[in-house]
Amino acid sequence: MTLTLGLAALTVLDTAPMQHVDLAEKHGFDTIGIRLMPAAPGTTAYPLHEDKQGLNELVRRLDDSPVEVFDLEIIRLAADFDPADYVPLLEAGAQLGAKAVLVGGDDRDRARLTDSYARLAELCANYGIVASLEFMPWTAVPDARAAIEIVSAADGPARSVLVDALHTDRSATTLEDLASIPREWLHYAQMCDGSTPAPTDDAELIRHAREERLVPGTGGIALADIWSTLPAGLPVSIELPNEPLRRAVGTDAWLKRLVEATRAVLA
Structure with a gap:
């Protein structure tokens, strides 16, 4: 079965979307992810939903490319969440042909968070985009069981539920939990490896997730076990930020290594 590979936004976050497409083409990726909104205040993002000219230029570039946009980042469900605030992002996503938007849960009021997710999913459906709720151990959606409930x-x-190998390994999620996710809720999964032992405090968990992921097969995550619970042929997004390792070999060699390692792990 052909493996569909995506180049996640975070892997080359310093790379603008037009050049992101160039890298994906060069290294055999099928899709890309674009971070339109920052994961944290002051961090890098490319707000094409506020830049009509830039958005149109990227659409034209994609029209001439085999590469497609798969996912957009990131919508955070906080206490003050209002789905109307994200209409421009989803309109841009529909214009780009995006299939998913990554969703993070930040509201510790579970009932309100659940309602916010339901309202976002309803809005996303109008644009043909799924709302992929990602569980992360330091958030209000700390594991797969919480994501399933919401x-x-x-x-x-x-x-939609998004399975990230790093967060799976570093949360209370079990393989049985992954296997219990309805198959129709799984639209893609994020690939990387991670060091062992894993950090135990939130600050280090976040730092590792954003800065210190490892090449598949070089860390301690049971990647083959995780993927054995997921549907065959599920698209894979390589989300692997590690600037020291990337700089040491250069971006081209780095991406070549990530593709080869991912294919080897999933063979």
């Missing part, structure tokens, strides 16, 4: 409360075709 997504279960939503209706319609836009329900």
